[in-house]
Amino acid sequence: xxxxxxxxxxxxxxxxxxxxxxxxxxxxxxxxxxxxxxxxxxxxxxxxxxxxxxxxxxxxxxxxxxxxxxxxxxxxxxxxxxxxxxxxxxxxxxxxxxxxxxxxxxxxxxxxxxxxxxxxxxxxxxxxxxxxxxxxxxxxxxxxxxxxxxxxxxxxxxxxxxxxxxxxxxxxxxxxxxxxxxxxxxxxxxxxxxxxxxxxxxxxxxxxxxxxxxxxxxxxxxxxxxxxxxxxxxxxxxxxxxxxxxxxxxxxxxxxxxxxxxxxxxxxxxxxxxxxxxxxxxxxxxxxxxxxxxxxxxxxxxxx
Amino acid sequence: xxxxxxxxxxxxxxxxxxxxxxxxxxxxxxxxxxxxxxxxxxxxxxxxxxxxxxxxxxxxxxxxxxxxxxxxxxxxxxxxxxxxxxxxxxxxxxxxxxxxxxxxxxxxxxxxxxxxxxxxxxxxxxxxxxxxxxxxxxxxxxxxxxxxxxxxxxxxxxxxxxxxxxxxxxxxxxxxxxxxxxxxxxxxxxxxxxxxxxxxxxxxxxxxxxxxxxxxxxxxxxxxxxxxxxxxxxxxxxxxxxxxxxxxxxxxxxxxxxxxxxxxxxxxxxxxxxxxxxxxxxxxxxxxxxxxxxxxxxxxxxxx
Numbered sequence: 001x002x003x004x005x006x007x008x009x010x011x012x013x014x015x016x017x018x019x020x021x022x023x024x025x026x027x028x029x030x031x032x033x034x035x036x037x038x039x040x041x042x043x044x045x046x047x048x049x050x051x052x053x054x055x056x057x058x059x060x061x062x063x064x065x066x067x068x069x070x071x072x073x074x075x076x077x078x079x080x081x082x083x084x085x086x087x088x089x090x091x092x093x094x095x096x097x098x099x100x101x102x103x104x105x106x107x108x109x110x111x112x113x114x115x116x117x118x119x120x121x122x123x124x125x126x127x128x129x130x131x132x133x134x135x136x137x138x139x140x141x142x143x144x145x146x147x148x149x150x151x152x153x154x155x156x157x158x159x160x161x162x163x164x165x166x167x168x169x170x171x172x173x174x175x176x177x178x179x180x181x182x183x184x185x186x187x188x189x190x191x192x193x194x195x196x197x198x199x200x201x202x203x204x205x206x207x208x209x210x211x212x213x214x215x216x217x218x219x220x221x222x223x224x225x226x227x228x229x230x231x232x233x234x235x236x237x238x239x240x241x242x243x244x245x246x247x248x249x250x251x252x253x254x255x256x257x258x259x260x261x262x263x264x265x266x267x268x269x270x271x272x273x274x275x276x277x278x279x280x281x282x283x284x285x286x287x288x289x290x291x292x293x294x295x296x297x298x299x300x301x302x303x304x
Numbered sequence: 305x306x307x308x309x310x311x312x313x314x315x316x317x318x319x320x321x322x323x324x325x326x327x328x329x330x331x332x333x334x335x336x337x338x339x340x341x342x343x344x345x346x347x348x349x350x351x352x353x354x355x356x357x358x359x360x361x362x363x364x365x366x367x368x369x370x371x372x373x374x375x376x377x378x379x380x381x382x383x384x385x386x387x388x389x390x391x392x393x394x395x396x397x398x399x400x401x402x403x404x405x406x407x408x409x410x411x412x413x414x415x416x417x418x419x420x421x422x423x424x425x426x427x428x429x430x431x432x433x434x435x436x437x438x439x440x441x442x443x444x445x446x447x448x449x450x451x452x453x454x455x456x457x458x459x460x461x462x463x464x465x466x467x468x469x470x471x472x473x474x475x476x477x478x479x480x481x482x483x484x485x486x487x488x489x490x491x492x493x494x495x496x497x498x499x500x501x502x503x504x505x506x507x508x509x510x511x512x513x514x515x516x517x518x519x520x521x522x523x524x525x526x527x528x529x530x531x532x533x534x535x536x537x538x539x540x541x542x543x544x545x546x547x548x549x550x551x552x553x554x555x556x557x558x559x560x561x562x563x564x565x566x567x568x569x570x571x572x573x574x575x576x577x578x579x580x581x582x583x584x585x586x587x588x589x590x591x592x593x594x595x596x597x598x599x600x601x602x603x604x605x606x607x608x
Contacts, residue, residue, distance in 0.1 A: 015382050018352040022378075040378040041345045048322040066411050070378045074326075074344040077370045078319050099410060106403060107370050 004029050004154070004206040004304040006231070009045035010037075011270045011296040013235050013249075014067045020272055020298055021045060022067035025231070026056065027208060029304075030133040030154055035059040035075075036210050042071035043078050049299055053079060054086070058129055060136065061092035061120075062212060063147035069096065073103050080111040087114040091128045091138070093146055094119045122146030125223065133157070139223050141214035143248045149211040151223055159199035169193050206304050209264070212271045215244065216254040218261060227264045229304045230255075231296065234269035237282045243275070252282035256289035266304075270296040308333050308458070308510040308608040310535070313349035314341075315574045315600040317539050317553075318371045324576055324602055325349060326371035329535070330360065331512060333608075334437040334458055339363040339379075340514050346375035347382050353603055357383060358390070362433055364440065365396035365424075366516060367451035373400065377407050384415040391418040395432045395442070397450055398423045426450030429527065437461070443527050445518035447552045453515040455527055463503035473497055510608050513568070516575045519548065520558040522565060531568045533608045534559075535600065538573035541586045547579070556586035560593035570608075574600040 005028050012020030022039025026046075033056040035042070046053065061069050069092070076088065090096065097117040104115055120128055120138045123146060129136040133155055138148040158180040166176070171185050171193075179185060185193040209224040212233035224230060232255035236244045244251050250258075252269050259267035267290055269282060276282055286293035294302070309332050316324030326343025330350075337360040339346070350357065365373050373396070380392065394400065401421040408419055424432055424442045427450060433440040437459055442452040462484035470480070475489050475497075483489060489497040513528040516537035528534060536559035540548045548555050554562075556573050563571035571594055573586060580586055590597035598606070 015385055016348045016351060018348075021348065040375065041348055044320045044322075044325065044345055047320060064410075066378060066381045070374075070381075071344065074370060074374045077374075081319055099407060102406065103403060106368075 004208070004228075005301050006208065006229070006268070006304060007049060007051060007301050008268075008270070008296045008298055009042055009049070010039045011272060011298050012039075012067075013271050013273045014065065015274055016040070016067075017272075017274050022070070023062075023212065023271060024068075024071060025210075026051060027152055029152055029206065029208070031055065032057075032134055034136070034152065036150065037062055037068040038070075038072040038075060039067045040070040040074075043075040045299065046075075053082075053084070057086050058089045058091065058136075060128065060138075060150050060210075061090065061096060062141070062149065062210070063143060063145055064093055064096055064099070065145065065213065068213075073100065073107065076104070076111075076115060077107055080108055080113065084113050087116055089116050089118055089129075091118045091120050091136075093122055093148075120148050122148070137223065139220045141211060141220070142217040143213045143215065147213055149209065149214065149220055149224075151227065152208045152210075154205040154207070156205055157202040159195070159202050161199055166198055169198070171198065208304050209262075211258070213249060215248040216250050216258070218258070221258070221262050224262050224264065227262065229266045229268060229302070230259050230262065230264040231268040231270055232258055233271050234282055234286065235271050235273045235276075237276050238285050239281075240273070240275055243273070249273075252286040252293070253289055256286035256293055259290045259293070265292065267293045268296045268302060269293060308512070308532075309605050310512065310533070310572070310608060311353060311355060311605050312572075312574070312600045312602055313346055313353070314343045315576060315602050316343075316371075317575050317577045318369065319578055320344070320371075321576075321578050326374070327366075327516065327575060328372075328375060329514075330355060331456055333456055333510065333512070335359065336361070336435075336438055338440070338456065340454065341366055341372040342374075342376040342379060343371045344374040344378075347379040349603065350379075357386075357388070361390050362393045362395065362440075364432065364442075364454050364514075365394065365400060366445070366453065366514070367447060367449055368397055368400055368403070369449065369517065372517075377404065377411065380408070380415075380419060381411055384412055384417065388417050391420055393420050393422055393433070395422045395424050395440075397426055397452075424452050426452070441527065443524045445515060445524070446521040447517045447519065451517055453513065453518065453524055453528075455531065456512045456514075458509040458511070460509055461506040463499070463506050465503055470502055473502070475502065512608050513566075515562070517553060519552040520554050520562070522562070525562070525566050528566050528568065531566065533570045533572060533606070534563050534566065534568040535572040535574055536562055537575050538586055538590065539575050539577045539580075541580050542589050543585075544577070544579055547577070553577075556590040556597070557593055560590035560597050563594045563597070569596065571597045572600045572606060573597060
């Protein structure tokens with residue numbers, strides 16, 4: 001069973017702290033790896049955490065503030081020096097290509113892989129990426145510049161074969177895949193053995209929502225409803241709520257409110273401002289609203 | 305007496321390691337701070353090392369490989385958010401402005417300080433910067449793209465007043481500055497007291513040379529001759545000498561040879577490749593040629 005986890009590379013805000021790098025994280029879902037935002041230092045964290053990038057083919061950029069994308073040219077540069085050959089897809093606001101292309105032309109002219117920009121339309125709900133196992137939906141957040149949140153969803157997998165039951169009914173091995181896909185089995189006597197007796201339901205599909213940077217908004221609640229884990233902008237604490245309003249960010253309490261209203265299972269608080277004390281104040285305030293709140297720390301892995 | 309030291313922010317090579325960031329360092333000389341190269345993560349190191357940037361007005365970029373300059377847009381961005389007002393001068397190859405300007409226009413359009421690009425002509429010896437206390441000379445290195453080394457030199461300061469001697473001769477306080485500047489003192493009886501009796505020589509001028517990236521070359525020996533400290537490309541060890549040749553870098557032994565031939569006082573080895581073992585091999589090889597060799601480590605300060 002492939003795991004579903006998120007590796008936090010950077011949980012800081014616009015200005016890095018000694019221990020929190022600017023935003024970036026790697027989501028592992030159905031044997032795929034997705035990089036979500038790419039702040040400065042991302043490639044350093046990848047090395048520090050000994051993460052492999054062979055299966056990392058897609059980068060999702062929430063918005064074009066520098067703390068979410070200044071690390072990308074360095075990462076692309078190093079991936080090429082490491083001999084990567086898979087194309088790399090960058091899902092971002094259309095203007096990102098305009099910014100990045102001159103640097104790619106200068107620094108990576110004969111790179112062993114292509115960098116492909118896929119436009120994420122601002123202020124729209126759209127499927128940003130989809131394959132047979134995973135779907136990624138972009139949706140608008142509320143920030144100072146066009147910003148997209150992302151919902152990562154596993155698609156239903158096959159049902160699980162109950163091998164001992166199948167053997168008891170003498171189901172031929174050649175039919176196992178059909179059984180996994182939902183077929184009933186007809187015995188030589190013509191008796192129909194329903195699929196539900198031969199299989200267990202598929203592993204529940206995981207859903208992970210990434211919502212930063214954003215001020216408090218309930219507009220995307222239906223999209224992220226019931227997600228297994230939500231990573232939400234928690235730049236400020238209650239004492240700095242005015243800053244949150246002014247700079248289009250959220251407090252930890254507001255993040256928790258969103259988590260509660262959306263009925264998610266776990267909330268990861270992130271994008272911490274240096275103004276916020278490191279004494280757990282934000283976490284306390286969040287837990288008052290949503291007990292299953294956790295603080296995202298750099299270089300940590302969280303199971304979804 | 306103002307100190308002369310270098311703070312190593314990044315001592316790694318093109319691909320960062322978990323403990324060595326890409327090249328950057330801050331030189332403190334005569335109460336000025338100069339940033340030399342600005343690899344990715346530079347601003348993170350500045351925060352980790354709690355370095356102040358108010359007196360940091362000049363950035364010297366050796367060449368346009370990404371590991372020497374990818375950190376600059378993030379640093380400039382953060383300096384503006386921190387309310388900096390002093391203009392910032394970037395001394396670099398003329399093409400750097402072409403690369404940087406679109407990002408500055410997008411990310412720092414109304415920044416509270418100007419970013420001024422000062423061209424460093426490739427393949428030329430030139431004074432890159434000069435004021436009443438410090439002179440910075442750029443000179444060609446030998447690398448895959450145009451690259452400049454930098455020599456930072458203190459200018460002679462005032463002679464030191466011997467206060468007790470001056471008081472004994474009843475030198476009026478109003479004449480102290482003239483005495484520091486070299487004047488003799490004539491007593492009321494007409495006796496000339498020579499300056500050498502009233503003052504001590506000025507503090508010896510410190511000279512710091514930054515030479516990376518470069519393959520082995522003796523062309524700049526006259527320029528750096530006798531420097532107090534040399535920071536030299538030591539990307540590889542003897543076992544990887546072929547890599548040094550191929551990629552226009554140096555081995556630690558070659559760096560030590562340059563240090564010896566130039567008659568510098570101390571050698572700081574830096575720009576270490578991940579290929580080189582961390583068992584002190586490079587240092588051993590360098591010390592065989594030049595005993596006063598030291599390995600530059602990230603987040604360390606070295607007195608010059």
